[in-house]
Amino acid sequence: MATQEDDEDDIDPFKMILPDEEDEGKNLAVLGDGGAKQQLQRHYIRSIESTVLIRQLPSEGISFQLWPAATTLVTLLDNHRFHPSKSPLTTTLTALSNGDNDRKLNILELGSGTGLVGIAAAVTLGANVTVTDLPHVIPNLQFNVDANTDVVAQKGGTVNVALLRWGEDDDVVVIGREFDLILASDVVYHDHLFEPLIQTLRFLLNGGDENKVFLMAHLRRWKKDAAFFKKAKKFFNVETIHTDPPKAGSRIGVVVYGFVGKS
Secondary structure, eight states, X not given: OOOHHHHHHTOOHHHHSOOGGGOTTEEEEEESSGGGOEEEEEEEETTTTEEEEEXXXXXXXXXXXXXXXXXXXXXXXXXXXXXXXXXXTHHHHHHHTXXXXXXXXXXXXXXXXXXXXXXXXXXXXXXXXXXXXXXXXXXHHHHHHHHTHHHHHHTTOEEEEEEOOTTOHHHHHHHOSXXXXXXXXXXXXXXXXXXXXXXXXXXXXXXXXXTOEEEEEEOOOSTTHHHHHHHHTTXXXXXXXXXXXXXXXXXXXXXEEEEEEOO
16 A cells, blocks of 8 residues: 555656657767766756756656746746737736736746746846745756846846745745745645745745736646645645647646735
8 A cells, every 4th residue: 555655755756757769859978988978958948049958867856857838938938929919828927917028027036946937038038036945956056047047038038047945934034025926836745844844835825916927837746745735725825827839648637827915
């Protein structure tokens, strides 16, 4: 009989991540040998007619690889810039900018991992983005931000890197709470992190400010994921923003949820 620990051990990043050879718009280079291999990917963002370079370090663990929900958010951001009238993000983003297309959004990404989503947000929205993660992830995150400095600047955005441990309010105090939009992808998988994540979200979204939104892309893997949403709905109004069709061999696709703090 499978236990909770067995479930968590079953997180195989090589199975979770979209196969590179099947993804369009990505060029992959593998450097190094043995356990030191690094994967350099160029992700084409069609709305800016340019690429974003991302380094993955598979041997370092799941925080150093691109997960499926991140790809969904990047695609939505790209499509929003390309065809805003057809984008499921338009209502949310227009409300956040108060209809002022020249206003720069301040965006925070939680559990950034490789940083692709935050960097994509900076280049597609021309936003000021802060990407965050745990201490051991920060060096690779900074590498990826530095690798894309020019394209981010060309598109009018900025990306800063910061430490943020969920459940540690002091970390939020350091980076501030003046964000319009909070992003995250594939952050609901270990149930011992549900409470710390919700605590951080409450700290960021408290007061029921409808002009502050958390967008989370999630691929459901286990029944226990439902416990996170049950807890979250005590403090936030949650709605479905977008649903991807299932990938081949899967029954469900990535879902993007919008969270707003309750008054």
